[in-house]
Amino acid sequence: MGCAVTGCDKPAKKKSLCWGHYKRDRCGQNVNVKLRDRETLSPQEALLKAACLYADAEDDHDYELRKTMLYRAARRLAHTAIQFQRTAKPVLARKSSQYPGQLLLPFCG
Numbered sequence: 001m002g003c004a005v006t007g008c009d010k011p012a013k014k015k016s017l018c019w020g021h022y023k024r025d026r027c028g029q030n031v032n033v034k035l036r037d038r039e040t041l042s043p044q045e046a047l048l049k050a051a052c053l054y055a056d057a058e059d060d061h062d063y064e065l066r067k068t069m070l071y072r073a074a075r076r077l078a079h080t081a082i083q084f085q086r087t088a089k090p091v092l093a094r095k096s097s098q099y100p101g102q103l104l105l106p107f108c109g
């Protein structure tokens, strides 16, 4: 069964709503809003894209917006790297000490 919100084609998870709309409902936000398309890029791809957009910023407003996007993308990759380290098997954990996300941790602090 699909989400009860018109135009949302995600599967219903709770109270006939998808997770995104359920979360909006729970936070008291307007539910009848189309959700942003969830980023389908991997964290690495999203960071690369954000970095390229940042580099191409044309004015101060653009620069600030894209700086925020870049920061979020970096945090997402760092978060993914941390999750990976927590869930990885011991053999993988040793290898993951070179995981690129670690380089980003100081940037995100």
Ligand SMILES: [Zn+2]
Residues within 6 Å of the ligand: 003, 004, 005, 008, 009, 010, 017, 018, 019, 020, 021
């Ligand atoms: Zn929905």
